[in-house]
Amino acid sequence: MTESSVHPALWPAPHASGPVDATVTVPGSKSVTNRALVLAALAAEPGWLRRPLRSRDTLLMAQALRAMGVGIEETVSSSSSATGGPDVTGEAWRVIPAGLHGPVTVDVGNAGTVMRFLPPVATLADGPVHFDGDPRSYERPLHGVIDALRTLGARIEDGERGSLPLTVHGAGALEGGPVRIDASASSQFVSALLLSAPRFNQGVEVRHVGSSLPSMPHIRMTVEMLRAVGAQVDEPETGGEPDVWRVSPSALLGRDLTIEPDLSNAQPFLAAALVTGGRVTVRDWPERTTQPGDALRELFTAMGGSCELTPQGLTFKGSGRIHGIDADLGEVGELTPGIAAVAALADSPSTLRGVAHLRLHETDRLAALTKEINELGGDVTETADGLHIRPRPLRGGVFHTYDDHRMATAGAIIGLVVPGVEIENVGTTAKTLPDFPDMWTGMLGAGA
Structure with a gap:
């Protein structure tokens, strides 16, 4: 052969x-697009994503959020720059938040951002959300997110594998609070918890307890994007404790964001x-x-x-x-x-x-x-x-x-x-x- x-x-x-x-x-940036989709879906009002990346990973994220009830409308649009610069034209996604619901099945493909960012979102849904994906996705670690969510009050069935496939039994809310995780396998474990944290009853305090964290710029990206939609975040870089991030409970604002x-x-x-x-x-x-x-x-x-x-x-x-x-x-x-x-x-x-x-x-x-x-x-x-x-x-x-x-x-x-x-x-x-x-x-x- x-x-x-x-x-x-x-x-x-x-x-x-x-x-x-x-x-x-x-x-556009995949990392920014998928974080922006999650934050817009959890906001208290509609928002715009301009020049989003249309790729397998971002379309899987959008499809998953739609399945849970979020409205995402794709248009070609124009808007004036807030800084007086040229108009921003091209494709745009209008994201309309709604009550999250199950039962639904989410296909994560082999997208780390989808398989890690969405289980925390699913805890806020009313009903079960089942996650599955490509064969390789079964081999990628999810234990940091699964264990943390259980500590914060979530009910998750994963066959004790610490990986896909799994089902999050959403209860419409999550208590939140302090949690210790080892995120040395992926910084996405930290970002996943921070992105949904404003919607948790107590917010979250994430304390990394493993060896050095990889990909710190991606955590900084998450923190900056949270702050841009009105979240209060304390982090190591702004005088907080080393390897500890705190997000207070709050409503998130809908924004008009142009993706880099x-x-x-x-x-x-x-x-x-x-x-x-x-x-x-x-x-x-x-x-x-x-x-x-x-x-x-x-x-x-x-x-x-x-x-x-x-x-x-x-x-x-x-x-x-x-x-x-x-x-x-x-x-x-x-x-x-x-x-x-x-x-x-x-x-x-x-x-x-x-x-x-x-x-x-x-x-x-x-x-x-x-x-x-x-x-x-x-x-x-x-x-x-x-x-x-x-x-x-x-x-x-x-x-x-x-x-x-x-x-x-x-x-x-x-x-x-x-x-x-x-x-x-x-x-x-x-x-x-x-x-x-x-x-x-x-x-x-x-x-x-």
């Missing part, structure tokens, strides 16, 4: 004939400039953001590029050389696949640290990156908490994705400079970047 008969069609990764020169528009571009999804396009010695501008890069992808400016500059932030966006230029890097990516773990791909093409070794939690993502990303880069001739070894990458001349071959969108984009980066790379199931990029293949070939066409 041939490879292509076992796996979805292979996509020949486009090869760059010279330096890339392009301007790209990256769709997804900076982590900008990574492959910036990497294209770096590995080809070219130039790429990503439109509308925010001056200030809590998105982990903003760290790419510093990381990719250290690997041999340079960048300039202007009112139009971020312009990144490659120098024609790629340097190895020694970096702790604990706060920005989702950037690891793209950085590993660039590091495999560098002129010196790289060590990527602080990302042991990636073994629990859409796939075991550390094992997957090691296997796929090595099968193209690379020299990657796993460490206890990351990867060590020694650059070697790479060759063409099949780059498997394991239904992981960031594996697909990592393979595409390598394919820019290594002829003959074929990406298995590039369609998995629809999880967060539905038009990736067309955007990728369009970027190369712009530089042709």
